[in-house]
Amino acid sequence: MMAQTTMKKRRKNGDFIRRSTGDKIADAILNVTMFLMLCFILYPLLNMFSISLSNEYAVLRADVTFYPIGFNPQAYDLIFKSQDLWRSFGNSIFVAAAGCVLSLIGLCIAAYPLAFGHFYGKRFYSLFILFTMWFNGGIIPQFLTIRELGLYNTHWALILNVLLSAYNIVIVRSYFQSIPLEIVESAHIDGANDFLILFKLIIPLSKPVLATVAMWIIVGHWNDYLNPLMFLSDRENYTLQMILKELVLNAESSIHNISMTGTKQTSGAVALGQQTRNAVLVVAMVPMLIVFPFVQRYFVSGVMLGSVKG
């Protein structure tokens, strides 16, 4: 930590001395471009957030832009009233966390032989994995397989179904390949076995790519909707996305709860569907907003690679 800070300082000072006018202009252009980019990305999100908190008529009239009009947290009320929300939240966290850890271990084990191994059948092994990138049986046989394995209606079905993907193996492998081979070889000479090398040497050096893949896996599980729908039958086991989707459908179908009376509780039914849809997104995004900064930290740790060699 200390070393990093001093290095940062040094770099800053060095740059400060060397910064030319051209450099400053480049920085200005870059900053402005990125700011515009930020606005472009942010506007629809802001709009989404505003809709989730707006008065139903304003939503219906498509008046809502940057900020909520006629504050109305009804949609959030609906979401947080759901009895299943917290349980499903827990289920999702379990699936994402367990799935992430197991997948990372599995991916490293699968990628290590591809990057460092010289064994009979390596080419077959490589093609065997890659083949699954283009050919798959589809949802029905997948379901039957999960059932055969006795995983139906368990969270393990969700975890195992996407435990290892060819795509992620390729990504991890290609990062492993950028690690100097001498490290592995000298460890071999020192008598370390491949498992030891993988866990003690390679994995600590691969934090940036593992952080990226971890993020993919976590978000993949977090956003997954179709697999839980197919593989889970008990409400007890439902994941967050299933409950949220149900709430949206619920809000949308309240359009059929017609009545002569009552302006407020029924007239916004159509809009409530829209508000809920957006509120659900906000609720699903917040935990990921909390997770991302922790992952972001690991991206930077790869900078230390050079020191290992020396």
Place this chain on the structure above:
Amino acid sequence: MKKTLAIVLALAMLLGSIGLAESTVEVYTQKLLDAVPTLEKSEALYFEDGLNITGMGVHFNSYPTEFDGCFYFPAIEKMTGAHIGIDWRVEDNYGTQVATTLASSNLPDIIQAGDYGISALVSEGAILPLDDYLDLMPNIVAAVGENRMADWREADGHIYTIPTIVNVPGSQTVQVRKDWLDALGLPLPQTWEDWMTVWRAIRDNDCNGNGDPTDEIPLALEQGSSGERSMASLLNAFGIKASSDCQFCVLDDGTYTMVYEHPRYREFLETVQAMYAEGLIDQQFATRTQSELFTIMDTNLCGTAMTWAERAKLSTYANIDAGDADALWESVAPITGPYGDQMTQERAAVTGLWSITVAAEDKIEEIIKVFDWCFSPEGINLYNYGIEGVSYDWVDGKAVMYPEVVANGFVDYRAMGMQYEPFGGAWQTEAFMQGLFAGVALEDLDPGAASFYNGLAVVNTGKFYAMPQTLETEEYTEYRAELITTGVCVLRDQCVAGQITVDEFFAKYEALKAQGLQEVIDAGTAAYAKLVGG
């Protein structure tokens, strides 16, 4: 900083979940459940040894989500001895869930086809025809009624389902901005010429007063969930008695065929194309989804439309809320066509819901008896009103629900487990009206609500035609996507938008017929003749 933010967000989410008081729904759900043990055995049907029925069905979201807390199934079990255990599935992607159930060859006793389609279940050989058992279900046959028997049958002439029945008047109406017409000095249109005058006036004037005379849409065309109802109101104005998806119709001589075969279709298409070119029809008709239609109705952008009757009320309120105090969407009688035709589709009352699978072959009679019991007077009362003394009382020979039960329209009523549509039954007009009015008298309704009521029960009276159902023959199922939805429907819309001429439309339509559409038409014609002929 970031960690503080994380903690604050987590706390905010937690706080949101605290502080919930017990609602009317919870109170009544419990009361109904507590009253189940007091129910008596039904004299009409009771299985002393019990009967276990397993099922798989769609869970509609406005109904109780905790099935254990819903009184309906325990009540049926107490009264008939039949235990019904349904594996309720999420509505979304239900078809895929049916597919996986079939593939695992682990069928329940009863199943809802849902969006998988009854004809697809038949072709899988998964469900049993019920024609031979009509004697065992006198109540259901009576509830369907002699004149609606054809609606109950599938295209192959067989009955495969226990239906759900909704005895409720019309649902969609033509609606106009009465205040705009008043401002323009025009009366409510009666004839086709009147309508054209109204549409042109809306097009040419700045009715919404925003300074832009071009942004008012004279006529927005109605949409179904996937655009299938497009132009139903205009087809009807030309005397074309179209099916719900507007692809088929019954000619005057009783022949069932595609609407494009109708002698007036060419004229209809030419007229609509001209109207589009003239700017009388919504220029976005091909993409106008239902919610977008509501948006333009709510935002002073649309002059006339056909949609759910309820919309007259809601859009009126929305416009008033936006500051347009005089706004009024008036429900009016169907559009009168150039030849004086004036008609509208009747709401389909009989919908096939449950099928009995091949897995239940040995207890099919018992299962049918249970369903039939649900359509008996006892069953109908349970379904519509709940339990006597708990949710309703008899007043002058009429079941009257307690005010709290219907105070919130159908919302609470359904959440308590009544009119349990996922399982189906016969919904009575009387129960519908009690829920609809929620204790308010007809004369106390404000103009918006009155317009809604008119749309439901007044303006269309006597104008309904018996809507033919779209017959899902084998040929239809095979070619539907290829030749109809991505075939002739696309041509129709391209023609209306002026991308192709009417002659080109018919030339391409003939080509589609050669590709197999003719087989679809012939199969449909034959199936309909057989259905109607008996």
Place this chain on the structure above:
Amino acid sequence: MNAAAKNREPKQNIFNSKRVRARVLQNIWRNRYIYLMVIPVIIYFVLLKYMPMWFLRSAFYDYKLLKGFDSKFVGLKWFERLFTNPNLMTYIGNTLKLNFAALVLLFPAPLVFALALKELRSKRFMKTVQTISYLPHFVSTVVLVSMISTICSPDYGTLAKIAKMLGTKPISFMTIPEYFVPVSVVSGFWQSVGWESVIFYSTLMGIDQVLYEAAKIDGANRWQQILHVSLPGVANTFVLLLIMHVGQMLNVNFEKVYLMQNNLNLSASEMLPTFTYKTGMESHNYGYATAAGLFNSVVSVALVYIANAISRKVGETSLF
């Protein structure tokens, strides 16, 4: 390539030549730990990926779910139906047009974005931009498409409001076939640029800091550093992703295209996956749907093979 990779080749050769002389058993024994890693992975793939693939033979059946493979064998019937469709080439053409636009405009964008992020001086600003840019990934396709149609609506959309302010007539983006690809690409950019830049960003951060220091000592300015250090550092990843991307040329974001379709833009928006979905799945014709999918897979493999061969010839990176 960095120095480490350059060192790799000769070493490997020595190792190889040794191995060739060694006896098979000896090799296996030496690699016992490697095999211990490979075997569970193979078991996993057999159980969860290859077993379901056995279902693919339903492409040759009039497949009924309840009957399973007792259904009627129909040979190549579904393939014939697919290849004799008069519109097949139009659908493939539409698919290629969309994918080509995506390849040229969308594929390099995340890399540029990642480079720009890295060059930002204020780390706080950088982190904000990065965090926000990846949020659109959470927006589901259904919501995305409804956002698109709201923003593009000529009656009340944001774009229409801007057009009216500028005094021009609003454009009906969704119903004009020519706008299908642009709208699709721009919305795709919005949704994926941040998310997909994560892999490039992390690779950039993984580049040995020593290389930058060395470049600076050699007098390289920022632009030259990007050109000579950053870009070569991510080249491997970029090429790998590109090869895999090329393999997806016949695939599209099915759900998005399907939801963006309407009768007036169908001439540009109908693609092979959407068409086969409509004809195969809506009528529960699993045989036909599988046949179409199989065709897609075979073409994908062929494309990847070609891309891989080119990449191996031109550069040193390859997928297999």
